[in-house]
Amino acid sequence: MSMRPLRVLAxxxxxxxxxxxxxxxxxxxxxxxxxxxxVAPRQHMRKLLPMVDAVLSEAGITLDEVDALAYGVxxxxxxxxxxxxxxxxxxxxxxxxxxxxxxxxxxxxxxxxRDGASGQVCAALDARMDEIYVGCFAVxxxxxxxxxxxxxxxxxxxxxxxxxxxxxxxxxxxxxxYLDRMPEQVQQQLVxxxxxxxxxxxxxxxxxALELAAQRLNAPAEVQPVYLRNNVAQRSTRGPLD
Amino acid sequence: MxxxxxxxxxxxxxxxxxxxxxxxxxxxxxxxxxMHAGYGGVVPELASRDHIRRILPLIEKVLADANLQRQQLDxxxxxxxxxxxxxxxxxxxxxxxxxxxxxxxxxGVHHMEGHLLAPMLEENPPAYPFVAxxxxxxxxxxxxxxxxxxxxxxxxxxxxxxxxxFDKVAKMLGLSYPGGPSVSRLAExxxxxxxRFPRPMTDRPGLDFSFSGLKTHTLTCLRQMxxxxxxxxxxxxxxxxxxxxxxxxxxxxxxRRALEQTGRDRLVVAGGVSAxxxxxxxxxxxxxxxxxxxxxxxPAARFCTDNGAMIAYAGALRLQGGERDSSxxxxxxxxxxxxxxxxxxxxxxxxxxx
Numbered sequence: 001m002s003m004r005p006l007r008v009l010a011x012x013x014x015x016x017x018x019x020x021x022x023x024x025x026x027x028x029x030x031x032x033x034x035x036x037x038x039v040a041p042r043q044h045m046r047k048l049l050p051m052v053d054a055v056l057s058e059a060g061i062t063l064d065e066v067d068a069l070a071y072g073v074x075x076x077x078x079x080x081x082x083x084x085x086x087x088x089x090x091x092x093x094x095x096x097x098x099x100x101x102x103x104x105x106x107x108x109x110x111x112x113x114r115d116g117a118s119g120q121v122c123a124a125l126d127a128r129m130d131e132i133y134v135g136c137f138a139v140x141x142x143x144x145x146x147x148x149x150x151x152x153x154x155x156x157x158x159x160x161x162x163x164x165x166x167x168x169x170x171x172x173x174x175x176x177x178y179l180d181r182m183p184e185q186v187q188q189q190l191v192x193x194x195x196x197x198x199x200x201x202x203x204x205x206x207x208x209a210l211e212l213a214a215q216r217l218n219a220p221a222e223v224q225p226v227y228l229r230n231n232v233a234q235r236s237t238r239g240p241l242d
Numbered sequence: 243m244x245x246x247x248x249x250x251x252x253x254x255x256x257x258x259x260x261x262x263x264x265x266x267x268x269x270x271x272x273x274x275x276x277m278h279a280g281y282g283g284v285v286p287e288l289a290s291r292d293h294i295r296r297i298l299p300l301i302e303k304v305l306a307d308a309n310l311q312r313q314q315l316d317x318x319x320x321x322x323x324x325x326x327x328x329x330x331x332x333x334x335x336x337x338x339x340x341x342x343x344x345x346x347x348x349x350g351v352h353h354m355e356g357h358l359l360a361p362m363l364e365e366n367p368p369a370y371p372f373v374a375x376x377x378x379x380x381x382x383x384x385x386x387x388x389x390x391x392x393x394x395x396x397x398x399x400x401x402x403x404x405x406x407x408f409d410k411v412a413k414m415l416g417l418s419y420p421g422g423p424s425v426s427r428l429a430e431x432x433x434x435x436x437x438r439f440p441r442p443m444t445d446r447p448g449l450d451f452s453f454s455g456l457k458t459h460t461l462t463c464l465r466q467m468x469x470x471x472x473x474x475x476x477x478x479x480x481x482x483x484x485x486x487x488x489x490x491x492x493x494x495x496x497x498r499r500a501l502e503q504t505g506r507d508r509l510v511v512a513g514g515v516s517a518x519x520x521x522x523x524x525x526x527x528x529x530x531x532x533x534x535x536x537x538x539x540x541p542a543a544r545f546c547t548d549n550g551a552m553i554a555y556a557g558a559l560r561l562q563g564g565e566r567d568s569s570x571x572x573x574x575x576x577x578x579x580x581x582x583x584x585x586x587x588x589x590x591x592x593x594x595x596x
Contacts, residue, residue, distance in 0.1 A: 045335055046570040049342050063343055078287060079328050082294050083335045089298050090339020094312060221298035225291075233285040240416045241465055 005031075008212055009052065009066045009091075010205035013044035013084040014076025014104045014198075015125070015174075020051040021201035022059050022066075027213035030144045034059055035202050044083045052091070063095045068217060070208030072199050073101035074226040075125060075133035075154065081225035089220040098217035100208040103226070105173075106148050107203035109137035112172040112193045116141050120151065120167050122190060124175025125199075127156050132175035133228050136165055148207060156228040162186050172197060243316045245561060246301065246340075247554025250333035251325025251353045252380060253277075253284045255296040258550035259308045259315075262558050266363060268307035269551045271544070272296040279419045283409060284379075286326045293332040301340075304550075315346060319557025322350025323574035325380075334571035347566045349557050354579045356552035357512040358387060360541035363555055368508045368539040373500045377493065378513030378547070379405030379420065382451045383579070384500045387510070390559060391584030396500050397449025404489055405515050407453035411460050411485050415478055422515060425482050429520075432483025433476070437463070439488035444495045449503070451496060453489065460485050490520045494528045507535045514547045516540055 008023045018040045025031020036051045056062060071088035074081045092099040108123035118141045124134040135154035140147040151165045159178035164186055171179070171190040174197075179187065211217070244267070249256035258269035274292050278284050305312060320337035323330055334350065341348035358374040361367055373396070374385045382399035402410070405422055412421025417428060439459055442452045464481055467473045497509055509529065515521065522540070529536035545551055563584070 045331060045338075045573075048335075049338060049570060052342070078290070079331060082290055082328070082332050085294050086297070086332050086335030087339040089294075090336040090341075091343045092339075093298055093301070094340040094343025096312075221302070224295060227291070232287045233281055235280050240414050241461065241468060 006209065006212055007061065007066045008068050008070055008100070008205050008208045009055070009063070010070040010102070010201040010208055011048055011052070011084050011088050012072035012104070012107070012199055012201040012204055013048060013080040014072045014074060015080065016041040017198040017200070018044045018047045018051065019201035020048065020055045021205040022055050023205035023209045024059070025209065028145055031206070031209055033202050033205060035200070035205070037200050037202070039198070044080055048083065048087050063091065066095070066097060068098045068100055068208065068212045070100040070102055070204055071223070072104040072107060072201070072204050073223065074104055075127065075156065075228040076104050076199070078227060081227065085223070085225050089223070092220040099220040099223045100211045100217060101223040101226070102204040102207045103135065103154060104199040105133065105135040105154050106137055106150070106207060107199045108173050108197070109135070109139055110146055110148050110203040110206065111197060111200060112170045113139045113141045113146065118142050120169045122164060122169035122171050124171070124173045126174040126177060127229060131156050131158050132162070132178055134162060134175055136169060145210060146206060147210070154228060164189050174198070243558060243561065244310070244314060245554045245558040246304070246315050246318045247550040247552070247557060248297065248318065248320040248333045248337050249353070249356070249548050249550045249553045250293040250297065250329050251321045251323070252329060252548060253289050254548040255293050255300055256548055256550035256553070257297070257300040257304045258554045259304050259310065260551065260554035260558050262562065266551055267310070268304045269549065270300045270303045270307070271549055272300060275420060282413050282419055284326070286328055289326060290328040290332055293329055297332060297336050312344065315344060317341075317347045317349070317557070317561050319349050319351045319553050319561070321353045321356065321553050322572055323353065323577040325353055325575065327573055327575045330573035334573050338567070338571040347561060349561055349565055349567055350572050351553050351557040351560070352577060352579065352582055354381065354383070355582060356556040358385060358510055359556045359559070360512050360545045360552040361510050361539040363545060363551060364539070364542060368510055371506055372508035372510050372539070373497070373504055373506045374510040374512065375493070375497055376513045377404050377511065377515040379403055379409060381513060382453070384449050384496060385579060386504050386506070389584065391582050393579045393582055395578065395580050396503070397451065397496065399451040399453060401452050401454035402457060404451070404453055404493065405513070407457050407489060408515070410457050411482070414461055414464055415482060420514070422518060425486055426518060426520065428479050429482040429486040431476070431479035433480050434483055434487065436480035437484035439484045441488055441492045441495065444492055449496050449500055451492065456485065456488055486520060490518065490524060493521060494524050497525060498529055498532055501529060501533055501536060507533050508537055508539065510539045512541055512546060516546045517543060
C-alpha cells in the first residue's frame with residue numbers, strides 16, 4: 001500500500017536571492033525536490049507569490065495539498081526576512097497549515113554538501129557593518145535524508161573575533177569575503193567551499209521535511225524572524241536643550 | 243462584502259473587519275508607543291519588527307471577535323502608503339499571502355484616504371463635498387474633497403508636521419513621547435498671558451504650514467529662560483501653553499481660510515492631533531464667525547489615530563468599484579493624495595517594489 005507523500009513548501013528572501021522550493025517524499029526518505037531560485041535584489045515582495053504558483057503548478061498540486069510551509073527565518077536582510085515571514089505566515093494562516101522556521105545558516109551548511117559530502121561546515125553571511133552572521137554545523141548526508149546538527153550558537157560577530165569548535169570546516173557563504181580578517185588559527189581550520197552562494201529554499205524545504213516528519217510544527221504566528229543583530233537603535237543621550 | 247483591513251504604516255498595528263452591509267464588525271490595535279518612547283520617536287526597524295510579531299495574532303483576534311472563520315473573508319485591504327517602507331512591507335506581504343491562500347481579492351489603500359474617510363464610520367457622517375484637515379505626527383495637510391477619490395491638496399506643512407513639532411517640544415521640556423498629550427497637559431498649568439509665540443505663515447496668503455521655526459523659537463526661549471534661571475515649573479508650563487496656542491491658532495486660521503477659499507462649510511478633522519482639546523474647543527466657533535453654517539466632523543476618538551477600520555472602509559469602497567492589486571503587493575513611502583481618482587487604481591509610478 002503506497003502512502004500519500006508528505007509535502008513541504010519553502011520560501012526564502014533572506015539575501016539578494018529569492019527562492020521557493022517544494023519537497024515531496026515519505027518521512028525519513030530523501031524525497032524529491034523542485035524549486036525556483038532567482039537573484040532579484042529589491043524585488044522579493046513581488047517575486048515570491050508568482051514563484052509559489054509556478055512551483056506548485058509545475059508539481060501539479062495546489063496549496064491545499066501541502067502539509068506544511070517553511071521559510072528561512074534568518075539571519076539575513078531584515079526586510080527580506082520579514083517579506084518571507086509575512087508571505088509565509090499569510091499563506092499558512094490562510095490555508096490553515098503549520099509553519100516551520102529554518103535557519104538560513106543551517107540551509108547554507110547543507111548546501112555545501114549538495115554533492116552528497118558529509119562533514120563539518122561553517123556557514124557565514126555578510127552582516128555588513130564589518131560583521132558576519134556565522135554558525136558551525138555537522139552535516140551527515142550518508143543516510144537517505146541529510147541531517148544538520150548545530151555545533152555552536154549562531155551569532156553576529158566581527159570576523160577578527162571568530163572562533164570555531166575543534167576540527168576542520170568547509171567554509172560557505174559571503175561572510176568568507178572577510179576570510180583574511182579572521183584569526184590565523186581559524187583560517188587554518190577552514191577549507192573554502194564557496195563565497196558566492198546564498199541560502200536557497202531547496203535546503204530549507206529539506207530541513208523542514210525533517211521537522212515535519214518529527215511533527216515539530218508551529219502555528220504560523222509563532223514562527224518569527226531571527227535577526228541575531230538586535231542592537232538596532234541607540235537611545236538618545238542628548239539633554240533636552242542640547 | 244466582508245473586508246479585512248490591515249494598517250502597518252508607522253507605529254500602530256491596526257486590524258479591522260468591515261462588512262459593507264453590516265458596518266464595522268470588529269477592530270483591534272496594538273500601539274508601539276511605549277517601545278519607541280525611550281528613543282524620542284519612532285525607530286523604523288523596531289516598528290517593522292513589532293508589526294510582524296503582532297499582525298497575525300491581531301487578525302485572529304478580530305476574526306474571533308466577529309465570530310467569523312478566515313474562509314468567510316471576501317477581500318483584504320492593506321495600507322500601501324505613504325509611510326515607513328519597511329513597516330508597510332509587513333502588511334503588504336501578509337495581506338497578499340493571506341489573500342493568495344484564501345483566493346480572494348486584495349488591494350493596497352492610501353493611508354491618508356483612510357484618515358479622511360474615517361468620519362464615514364460614524365452615525366452622522368459628513369456629506370460630500372468637504373474640506374479635510376489631516377493632522378498627525380507625520381502629516382499636516384488641508385485637502386479639498388469634492389467627492390470620493392476626488393482630492394485636491396490645498397496646503398501642507400513645508401517642514402515639520404504639527405504632531406512632530408509637539409514631539410520635539412515635548413523632548414525640549416523633558417516630557418514623554420508622544421508629545422501632544424504631554425505638552426497639552428503641562429500647558430493646562432501655563433499662564434496664557436505670560437508669553438506669546440509667533441503664528442507661522444499666517445501673515446501671508448496661502449494654506450501651507452510651517453512649524454519648524456516655531457520649534458526653534460521655543461528652543462531659543464527655553465535656553466534663554468535656562469540662562470536666566472527662570473526655567474521653573476511655571477516657566478515651562480508657560481512655554482508649553484504659548485507653543486500649543488501658537489500651533490492651534492495657526493491651524494484654526496488656515497482651516498477658516500480653506501473653507502473661505504473653497505466655499506465649503508463642512509470640515510473633517512482627522513489624525514492624532516485632532517484629539518487635541520484646545521483645537522476641538524476653538525475650531526467650530528472660529529469657523530462660524532465667518533461661516534455660520536460651518537460644521538466640524540471628527541472620527542471616533544480611537545479612529546483619529548492610525549487604525550485598521552479606516553483602511554478596511556476606504557478599501558471596501560474601492561473594491562466595490564472593482565479595484566484590485568493586479569501585479570502583486572506594492573508599497574510606496576511617498577504617494578500624493580491628489581494622485582488618487584474615484585475609479586482608477588494607484589499608478590505604478592512612485593511605488594517601490596520590495
